[in-house]
Amino acid sequence: MVLLAVKMNGITKTFGDNFKANDSVDLNVKAGEIHALVGENGAGKSTLMNILYGMYHPDEGTITINGNNVSIHSPAEAIKLGIGMVHQHFMLVSTLSVLENIILGDEITGAFDTVDIRRCRQKVKSILNSFDISIDLDETTGRLPVGTQQKIEILKLLYRNADILILDEPTAVLTPRETDELFRTLRELKKEGKTIILITHKLGEVLEVSDMVTVLRRGKVTGVLQTAKTGRTELSELIIGEKFIQQDSKTDNPGARIILEVSGLMVKNERSFPAVRDVSFEISAGEILGIAGVEGNGQTELIEAVCGLRKIESGSIKINGREITRNTAIAHIPANRHKHGMVAEYSLSENILLGRENEPQFSGTLLLKKNAIDSFTDNLIEEYDIRPRDNNTLISGLSGGNQQKVVAAREMTKQTDVIAVSHPARGLDIKAANFVYKTLLGESKKGKAILLVSSDLGELLKLSDRIAVMYNGKFAVVLNAKQTNEREIGEFMLGVKDS
Amino acid sequence: MKKPNKYVLFAAGPVISIILSLVIGGLLIALIGQNPIEVYIKLFSETLGNTYGIGQVLFKATPLVLTGLSVAFAFRAGLFNIGAEGQLTIGAFASAWTGFTFVSLPWILLIPLCVIAGFLAGALWAGIAGYLKARFGSHEVINTIMLNFIALAVVSYLVNNVYMVPATIHTPEISPNAVLLRFDLITGLFKGSPFNLSFVIALAACCLMYYMIQKTPFGYRIKTLGYNANAAEYAGMNIKKLTVYAMAIAGGFAGLGGLNFVNGYKHYFELGFSENAGYVGIAVALIARNNPFAIVLVAVFFGILEYGGLTVNTLVPKEIVTILQGIIILLIIMFTKLFDKRIKLTNT
Secondary structure, three states, rough: OEEEEEEEEEEEEOOOOOOOEEEEEEEEOOOOEEEEOOOOOOOHHHHHHHHHHHOOOOOOEEEOOOEEEOOOOOOHHHHHHEEEOOOOOOOOOOOEEHHHHHHHHEEEOOOHHHHHHHHHHHHHHHHHHHHHOOOOOOHHHHHHHHHHHHHHHHHHHOOOOOEEEEEEEOOOOOHHHHHHHHHHHHHHHOHHHHHEEEEOOOHHHHHHOOOOEEEEEOOOEEEEEEEHHHHHHHHHHHOOOOOOOOOOOOOOOOOOOOEEEEEEEEEOOOOHHHOEEEEEEEEEEOOOEEEEEOOOOOHHHEEEEEEEOEEEEEEEEOOOOEEOOOOOOOOOEEOHHHHHHHHEEEOOOHHHHHOOOOOOEEEEOOHHHHHHHHHHHHHHHOOOOOOOOOOEEEHHOOHHHHHHHHHHHHHOOOOOOOOEEEEOOOOHHHHHHEEEEHHHEEEEEEEOOOEEOOHHHHHHHHOOOOEEEEEEOOEHHHHHHHHOOOHHHHHHOOOOOOO | OOOHHHHHHHHHHHHHHHHHHHHHHHHHHHHHOOOHHHHHHHHHHHHOOOOOHHHHHHHHHHHHHHHHHHHHHHHOOOOOOOOOOHHHHHHHHHHHHHHHHHHOOOHHHHHHHHHHHHHHHHHHHHHHHHHHHHOOOOHHHHHHHHHHHHHHHHHHHHHHHHHHOOOOEOOOOHHHHHOOOEEHHHOOOOOOOEEEHHHHHHHHHHHHHHHHHHOOOOHHHHHHHOOHHHHHOOOOOOHHHHHHHHHHHHHHHHHHOOOOHHHHHHHEEEEEOOOOHHHHHHHHHHOOOHHHHHHHHHHHHHHHHHHHHHOOOOOOHHHHEEEEEEHHHHHHHHHHHHHHHHHHHOOO
């Protein structure tokens, strides 16, 4: 019999009074395999992995690691058992060097309990060698791109001798190239005998990198499959529980009037370095302009400038012919919803009110109209299928996908002609992502001008009319979305090609 | 398992701390050779056992309610106002100046004018700290501490050199039309205590803060700033302006704190009148968890300690009560952290 690295048996975890996040879930992971754990947002993947990592304790069920019955009460105990987890949000100290981050909390000490940095470095170096990973150990962590920061997280686990690695949505924040790089590392880890559990909802990734798949839906296992013997259609049916609905594609919408007009735009980033350099474009009513680019090429600064959040050094941004001011209302779905799009301590109603507290429908001369806000929220909860259906719940209790729906619902219902969106489906499952796409296309049909920044090229190709590729603060090229492909965009993104 | 009530958990920290600190205080009293039970009985019976005592307690509590509100309001915007002491001092002087300058005005104009002057002066003073934070990013804690020193020096100069009454450290008396009446004159209750109408102003300020924070768009913005300044900015709020407004309103509350002494009690401004009410206000807000109504309860409790300290002066030095206050604050911070974890658990 093959040794099971992880055997979770009949795991049940109930939150609140009767919400079963996991309902007698079984998970069997063989040693040395890459096992994908897939499912919608809120299907119970994270709960299951948090149980394995000792963050939650299951109400029922048993866990066996390498054949031994265990009871895991904290991440520290999980680490002792050789289990490590890379979270979606990295836990790194940005001012420390790569090496310091890797050894932090588990330093090799010498005389008088001082850190023996030389021996630490040796140990890390030998890990780098055996897994064929290259990274500059002395670089300041905060200056590194996301993909590299993720490598540091993985190295932290290897440094602590983890044999079972859990990765929670590792590709959500990566560029296509970084994703390839990650998969290469994962295969390398597998070759060295590490066991990997990959939480994801991108089917392409599952099919590309995993050996086995366990599918969860609403807290229950709906399928355990060998990757080689399954396909996209079967997996999506198991995940969604209904036939996968093909996305409506974008219809032509030519000859409309110009809504957003940006000319000669120059914007600086936090370090006063020119981030957007002489960018000009127009978006007409009903048009979606996609912006592709490797993260850090000025997309964030561009979208912040359009939303009036960043000072313009020179050039102009006009909406319907009028220069924007700080008070110009623009619908904006920010890339980082936790930091910029919502207030964790607020209820759903209060989050729907964010930035709209001045609108006459929500506020009288003196007081907020609480009833109007609540019933407006209730309608959006219905329309956007936000769960739980309770406007008084704190948003922090919602799954990522539902939080994003709240942000989208608020922004899409604003009275404005321009919608600026960053990574609208980041961290969302297929169903929620499709929903957001449909909503965007719907708004576009209503004649709104949409600026879409994304690192998901498939998403850009599906939604955009034109795609501008940003490289080094400039538009390297503007392509017709119907006449291009991921490969061509990728070449412009990396500066391989120049127009 | 039955879940404990959220409000019970909220109150548990402060209540346990108070009981525990009374026990520790009892040990201290025993150490200096007095009977703690006897001291506590005297302390509570002389403060709460008769209307005079209650009047004294409420009189002591009045400025604490307002400085507590001041600190709490700033807290809601994510700002730490250490400057209530300075704002209180400036506000009190402004109320006095208005009272002894516009002597010919009738009470119906002069009293509101004194109230407004106190509020505006405190608001202006705290507004400076807010402006420095918004414009230059200098931390409000430093700003407000420095402004405390400046406030004291400015007012001290004015009292000693400009509006001096020879051989005193106070200003001329305010017009009788600026006086906020004592409750014993109005109702006959609280006989002999200086408990006066400014307590009503303090309660009104509590209601104002509650409505502002819970019901108005402005209060919603203040809360958003306090919870997540980034989200506030992305939602299009002008967070610099909000910072200045939040500090100014906080300062305004503290500025009203001087009415109690100036218009309600002595009828002049005197140096050193505040007895650190601005600093005690920080503790009041902290213990009351920035809830405007809980602030009243906590301020009254501190009033009991302050006046109670005087009543047991014959048995124990009044420093014992000061020590007691310190212990309570430390314990509450400790227990609050402890119970916050429980509250978080109950919420999920």
